[in-house]
Amino acid sequence: xxxxxxxxLEQIKxxxxxxxxxxxxxxxxxxxxxxxxxxxxxxxWSGEIFNTPEGSKGNRFSIAPQTMLxxxxxxxxxxxxxxxxxxxxxxxPPQPSEYDRAIAHQGYSYVIISLTxxxxxxxxxxxxxxxRQFHPEEIMTI
Numbered sequence: 832x833x834x835x836x837x838x839x840l841e842q843i844k845x846x847x848x849x850x851x852x853x854x855x856x857x858x859x860x861x862x863x864x865x866x867x868x869x870x871x872x873x874x875x876w877s878g879e880i881f882n883t884p885e886g887s888k889g890n891r892f893s894i895a896p897q898t899m900l901x902x903x904x905x906x907x908x909x910x911x912x913x914x915x916x917x918x919x920x921x922x923x924p925p926q927p928s929e930y931d932r933a934i935a936h937q938g939y940s941y942v943i944i945s946l947t948x949x950x951x952x953x954x955x956x957x958x959x960x961x962x963r964q965f966h967p968e969e970i971m972t973i
Contacts, residue, residue, distance in 0.1 A: 832969040833915065833940045833956045835859075835866040840972065842869045843944055844951040847919035850874065851949040853888035858899075859915035859940060860906045865973075867911055872898050874918075891930060892918045915940030915956075922947060925955040927965045935959045940968055 846855045857871040875895040925943040941957040956968040
């Protein structure tokens with residue numbers, strides 16, 4: 832169960848609305864499934880990096896390795912960990928895509944917010960099992 836405040840959920844919604852129609856993305860910092868900071872990042876998706884002409888920032892996201900490294904260092908300084916990744920699905924349900932599964936790592940919470948015509952609709956969280964299958968994770972607002 833992921834624990835997050837309403838203010839942090841609003842931060843994710845605001846980021847998603849601001850970047851619509853592109854996907855937003857960011858990191859969740861905390862410990863033991865308790866989110867203590869939401870860290871918005873730039874969507875650095877580029878088909879060239881992934882060697883695929885398919886997709887765009889409208890249906891793909893990526894967090895640059897340098898950004899992951901910098902946020903990880905800052906989290907450690909605060910005695911926190913990266914416990915999850917969030918991103919948006921513009922005009923699509925908050926279900927993980929095959930691309931989401933391909934880039935996911937076990938142990939993180941994956942929060943996905945869906946938007947319809949730029950308005951937030953639903954937020955779900957997912958976890959990846961040892962067979963690389965996503966399962967819903969309860970979100971508890973605190």
